[in-house]
Each structure stands twice: as structure tokens, then as C-alpha cells.
Amino acid sequence: MQIKFKSLKLQNFKSHRDLTVNFGEVTKIAGDNAEGKSTIGESISWLLYGIDLLGNKLDPTPVTYEADETLVSLLFNDGQKDVLLSRGLKKGRASYYINEVPSKAGDYNELLDNLFDKDLFLSLFNPNYFFTMKWTDQRAMVLQYVTAPANKEVFAALPKAQGDKLAALVKKHSLSDIDKLHRDKKKKLDKQYIAAQSKTKTLKEQLEEDAPRVPLESLQAEKSIFTKQLNEVQEVINSASSTNNQINTLNGRIKALLDERSRMQEQWKILKAETIEDTCRTCKQPLKGDAVKAAEEDKEHRKANFKTTYDKTVADRKALEAQLAGLTFVDVSEQMAKAQELQQKITPIEAEIRNHKQFEDKEKQMHKAVDAEMETLDSLNESIFIVDAVKAYYAKEAELQAAKVDDLLDNLSIKLFETQKNGEIKTTFEIQMDGKDYRKLSLSESIRAGLELRDVLSEQSDVITPVFLDNSESITRFKEPLGQLIVSRVVAGEELSIKGADE
Ligand SMILES: Nc1ncnc2c1ncn2[C@@H]1O[C@H](COP(=O)(O)OP(=O)(O)OP(=O)(O)O)[C@@H](O)[C@H]1O
Ligand SMILES: [Mg+2]
Structure with missing residues (x-):
């Protein structure tokens, strides 16, 4: 699905009294500081969701001049048809138009929800947005588009004994139930084994004491x-x-x-x-x-x-x-x-x-106790083996899933899991570029990281949207992203200029 922006009209939106943008495959916005470059991108997130580019609530009512009504309209193609959406704001009251028809907020939002997921759109449109989300949401979004490895795939990647054992067990129970079941069993068998050991020990000691002296x-x-x-x-x-x-x-x-x-x-x-x-x-x-x-x-x-x-x-x-x-x-x-x-x-x-007869009976009892002890030990080892196999499963599943995500990335790497001291796998989410945490990246590096990630998301979700690359002057080179590019650049001493379609 490809969203293509055709034209944007701003009326009384922040510093822009009246501005029209005609988009091309690449739309170049240039101008000195405070010429209203960022505001153009912002107007789109406001039009769609009433927020700024990073997801915060936004009131675009002009503060430097008198204006009757703020109005933003965007004409775009959703892959099949053109849609014209408008959002207005007059004395704190919002209004909505779908193809120029006044609409209810609910219908307006529903139309958008049917088009694309809000977080996905914002992540694709603004390369910085993704990193403002909670790590759990970031993780969920990345994994949403990467199919988890199938059971069979994981079993095959495990040591054969573990894989075969789990493959047989999952016919009856889910993995998490198998885990719960055998953790519980292990706890009980641990105690049972200790009791069995002490029983055989006592019986053996008694036998030694009671051993008949005369044949x-x-x-x-x-x-x-x-x-x-x-x-x-x-x-x-x-x-x-x-x-x-x-x-x-x-x-x-x-x-x-x-x-x-x-x-x-x-x-x-x-x-x-x-x-x-x-x-x-x-x-x-x-x-x-x-x-x-x-x-x-x-x-x-x-x-x-x-x-x-x-x-x-x-x-x-x-x-x-x-x-x-x-x-x-x-x-x-x-x-x-x-x-x-x-x-x-x-x-x-x-x-x-x-006494001889009693001794024989006790000997039998002792052998029985030894057998029971061995049986308990076998069951205990079985449960330990299964619990370990489940642990290994999750680790392997994580490894395979991480590998799948990794395959999608060039310069980035994403850590999805963390192995704790006890060997258990904990979910995490860390993005690194060239071995450095996202938070440690320079401005240009973080823009590049954002561009790579939004392209991966775009490819995996099959949603192509325009991308707004603000402050592009701070980055000397970048790979051309998927979808239309709207790029802004500071140029000292210049008034705002927009070069889009046919310009
Ligand atoms: N509600 C508002 N009403 C009127 N003007 C506003 C409002 N909010 C912000 N402004 C002003 O609009 C101007 C344009 O802001 P914008 O952030 O779009 O500039 P810019 O071109 O991106 O600048 P920079 O190069 O510094 O990033 C700024 O002077 C800003 O102070
Ligand atoms: Mg700016």
C-alpha cells in the first residue's frame, strides 16, 4: 500500500497564514531559520492526529497575528483513490472534512485507522518518532512484521534430544504449560528424592546392624x-x-x-x-x-x-x-x-x-527402596531435562527471531533478548548502529539510523508513505528512503522556498 501526497494547504497554521505545497517524488524545502520549514511537516501530523511530529498535543493557533480559523488540507492518494482530508480549528473547536464534506471526529478517525496504524505512519513519516515510543512498543512494532519462527524450526535448531523431547510433549501441552508442569514436578521430586535417599540410608544401616551372625x-x-x-x-x-x-x-x-x-x-x-x-x-x-x-x-x-x-x-x-x-x-x-x-x-x-527371615524381608524392602530412589532420580532428571530444554527453546527461538530481524538490517542491529544470570531469557529492546547504542549516536547518525529503521518497517509492513526529513543540512549523505521524500534544509539568508512537483 502506497500513500502519495499530492498537495497540502495551510491556512493560519502557526506562522503560515496561507501556504500551498505541491509534492513531487522529492520535495525540497529550504530557507533560513524560523522560516517555517518544520511547521510544514508538523501540519501533516496535526491534520491527521492533532499532534506534532513527536506525538505531543499541538495547538497551532497563530499567536503573532489575528486569524479567524486555522485550516489544514491534504490531498493524497491511498493507492487506489484520491482523498482530501481537512482539519480546522476555530476558537478551540475542531472541525473535520472528508473530501470537503464536514464529518464527525469519529468518522474521520475511523477513516485514518482503516488506512494505517497511527504509530506506524508516524514512524514512517518522521524518522525520529519511533525512538520516542516506549521500548516495549518499539519492540512490538518491529516484531509485528517479523514472523516468529515456527515450533518445528526451533526444534530442528535445538540439540536433537531436546528437540525430539519437546516435539513429543507439545502434542499434548503448550510450551509454557510444559514449563510450569515440570518446574512444579521438579520441586516435588527434589523433596521426594531427598526423602527416598534418607529412607534407603536408614534401611541399609539397619540391615548392617541386624545382619545374622550364624549362617x-x-x-x-x-x-x-x-x-x-x-x-x-x-x-x-x-x-x-x-x-x-x-x-x-x-x-x-x-x-x-x-x-x-x-x-x-x-x-x-x-x-x-x-x-x-x-x-x-x-x-x-x-x-x-x-x-x-x-x-x-x-x-x-x-x-x-x-x-x-x-x-x-x-x-x-x-x-x-x-x-x-x-x-x-x-x-x-x-x-x-x-x-x-x-x-x-x-x-x-x-x-x-x-531373624534370618526378617532380615530377608528387610533386604527386600531395602532393594525396593533403592529401586524407588532410582526411579525418583530418573523422573527428577527427566523434569530437569525438560525445564532446561524449554529454556533452550526460548533462547533458540529468540536467537532465530533476532537473526530474522538482523537479516533485515544493514548498519543497525537490534537486541531483542537478554540472557539473565539464571539462564532465562528476558525481553529487551536496544537499537545499535555500528555497535553504538542509539542514545549515543550523533545527530546525523541518529537520523541515518531512523531512516534505515523506517525503511525496514516500511518494507516489512508493506506500507509506503512519504518521509519528512527535517534539518537535512546536518547530514551530508543518506540513502534515498522508500516513498516520497520531503526534505528541509537551512539556507542562510533565504526566504522559504519549496520545490516539489514540476518545479
Ligand atoms: N503558534 C504560532 N503562531 C505564530 N508563530 C509561531 C507559532 N508557533 C511557532 N511560531 C513561529 O513560527 C516560526 C517558524 O517555525 P519553524 O519551527 O517552522 O521554523 P524552521 O524553519 O523550522 O526553523 P529552524 O531552521 O530553526 O528549524 C518560528 O519563528 C516560530 O517561533
Ligand atoms: Mg525547523
Whole structure:
């Protein structure tokens, strides 16, 4: 898109009561100091945005003469059509005209916004303007027109391991999320790793302390000797105890039968002494002859039954006594002592064997802990690797982007990034010419720097505008800039002269 100025008309704009400029490809303005050269350029930024060439608010109302209204009109071509814009100022009230039609400020500004970005236009029109912006805006403007390197481009420029790792990870997360994720993970894993290390250390120390002194095989051999002996003794004790138990049982049962005999003897006395009453025990009526006899028979019957039971008790006891007589009590106290002695030997051996088993378990635990520690270390290293890879990515991206910008520049160089002490990349913006900071440049050097930069911006943005090169007498040579050139020069003793189209 190319903006071409055709003509400019100033009425009561600062020192200019009435001035018309017809622009050519090059428009030369000359004249002594204070002849109104700068004012011409200024009138254009005022017409468009109500500001001076450096972006400050401007009131162009003449102060040296009486004037009804200030009015600036610019006829230009926007690449397709001619546009005539005018801005007026009368007693502090602004007025706007688009192609001579009075317009609202909003419509006027909208038309301009649709044409070009304000900062871009001012940067292209006045080579000094760019440097008056905040560095962040300067940076944004330069980068706006330089495409950032694509992910793939950066991955390819990184060491292969880093590039491959990030290429795989970005399928799932954004780079900044990957960074956040693994910084957080690293923090946690750092702690986890320290804990894992101390756990294995404790387990190893414990193992050293608890290590069994006698080998398991010796313990088992020793135990089996004592167990065999114990089993033999136990067998004796067991078989003895079966006989002895039998004797005890028999003695118990004989005693019970003896007790039963004594009780029955007492009952016998009572039964024998029982008298036969001749009156009824309940109604007290004298019993008849048969009844008495029946009572006597009943008593005899009961006595006979009793005797049978008594005889059986005695016979049972005698049978048990005969059985008892066939058994001999076996004394196993010696064997019991021996068994106890053997058990006392076996118990500590068993404890030692258990200790072996526990030791094996602890060993397993320790190996598990070592594995866990190694796993944590692997994950930790992975996260460290990824965080470093992201850092390297940003550094490489910055490097590639800076290289792209650098490719556009001849004498200038632009620093877009700065590596901090911790290795992280910080954005910055510094323009240098021939290795010198912009701020250190001489007047002519800074004009040349401005011209080079505005040409780069013009090329990259595809917007070509006229450039107003004020005070050109202070610069002896410069490369012809892109777009129409409006150049002013102080010439001592001369009145204002403007040589533009056809002049
Ligand atoms: N509002 C105003 N009304 C009237 N005159 C003004 C107003 N503002 C500035 N001037 C004067 O207009 C004149 C022209 O100024 P201008 O800056 O355009 O001169 P110049 O040709 O660029 O001079 P130099 O060579 O010193 O840069 C100066 O005398 C200045 O004091
Ligand atoms: Mg001037």
C-alpha cells in the first residue's frame, strides 16, 4: 500500500497564514531559520492526529497575528483513490472534512485507522518518532512484521534430544504449560528424592546392624539335631502319659464307685429299718389284711432291687481294680526335664532363624527402596531435562527471531533478548548502529539510523508513505528512503522556498 501526497494547504497554521505545497517524488524545502520549514511537516501530523511530529498535543493557533480559523488540507492518494482530508480549528473547536464534506471526529478517525496504524505512519513519516515510543512498543512494532519462527524450526535448531523431547510433549501441552508442569514436578521430586535417599540410608544401616551372625544352614542343622532328640524324648513322654492317664482315670472311677458304695450302705440301713404301718399313710384308716401283705411284699421287692444294684456297683469296682492292677505308672520326670532342656536350646535357634527371615524381608524392602530412589532420580532428571530444554527453546527461538530481524538490517542491529544470570531469557529492546547504542549516536547518525529503521518497517509492513526529513543540512549523505521524500534544509539568508512537483 502506497500513500502519495499530492498537495497540502495551510491556512493560519502557526506562522503560515496561507501556504500551498505541491509534492513531487522529492520535495525540497529550504530557507533560513524560523522560516517555517518544520511547521510544514508538523501540519501533516496535526491534520491527521492533532499532534506534532513527536506525538505531543499541538495547538497551532497563530499567536503573532489575528486569524479567524486555522485550516489544514491534504490531498493524497491511498493507492487506489484520491482523498482530501481537512482539519480546522476555530476558537478551540475542531472541525473535520472528508473530501470537503464536514464529518464527525469519529468518522474521520475511523477513516485514518482503516488506512494505517497511527504509530506506524508516524514512524514512517518522521524518522525520529519511533525512538520516542516506549521500548516495549518499539519492540512490538518491529516484531509485528517479523514472523516468529515456527515450533518445528526451533526444534530442528535445538540439540536433537531436546528437540525430539519437546516435539513429543507439545502434542499434548503448550510450551509454557510444559514449563510450569515440570518446574512444579521438579520441586516435588527434589523433596521426594531427598526423602527416598534418607529412607534407603536408614534401611541399609539397619540391615548392617541386624545382619545374622550364624549362617541359616548351620542353624537349621543344629535345630534339626535338637528337634530329633526332643521328638524321641517326647515319644517316650507321650506313650507314658497314655498309661498314666489311664491309671488316673481308673483311680478316679474307682473312687467314685467307693463313694457310691458308702452312700448305698447308709440307704440300706434306712430301707431295712422301714416299718410296715397298719393304717393308711394318708387317710389313717386301718389297712385291711391284704393291704398290709402287699406293703410287706413291696418292701421285700425294693430290698431285692437295691441288692442287685449294690452288687453291680461292687462288681464294677472290682473289675476296674483288676484292670488297674494290670497297669504300672511310668515315671517320665527325667524325660520331661530333658525335653525342657532341649526346648531351651531350640528356642533361641528358632529366634535366630526367624531373624534370618526378617532380615530377608528387610533386604527386600531395602532393594525396593533403592529401586524407588532410582526411579525418583530418573523422573527428577527427566523434569530437569525438560525445564532446561524449554529454556533452550526460548533462547533458540529468540536467537532465530533476532537473526530474522538482523537479516533485515544493514548498519543497525537490534537486541531483542537478554540472557539473565539464571539462564532465562528476558525481553529487551536496544537499537545499535555500528555497535553504538542509539542514545549515543550523533545527530546525523541518529537520523541515518531512523531512516534505515523506517525503511525496514516500511518494507516489512508493506506500507509506503512519504518521509519528512527535517534539518537535512546536518547530514551530508543518506540513502534515498522508500516513498516520497520531503526534505528541509537551512539556507542562510533565504526566504522559504519549496520545490516539489514540476518545479
Ligand atoms: N503558534 C504560532 N503562531 C505564530 N508563530 C509561531 C507559532 N508557533 C511557532 N511560531 C513561529 O513560527 C516560526 C517558524 O517555525 P519553524 O519551527 O517552522 O521554523 P524552521 O524553519 O523550522 O526553523 P529552524 O531552521 O530553526 O528549524 C518560528 O519563528 C516560530 O517561533
Ligand atoms: Mg525547523
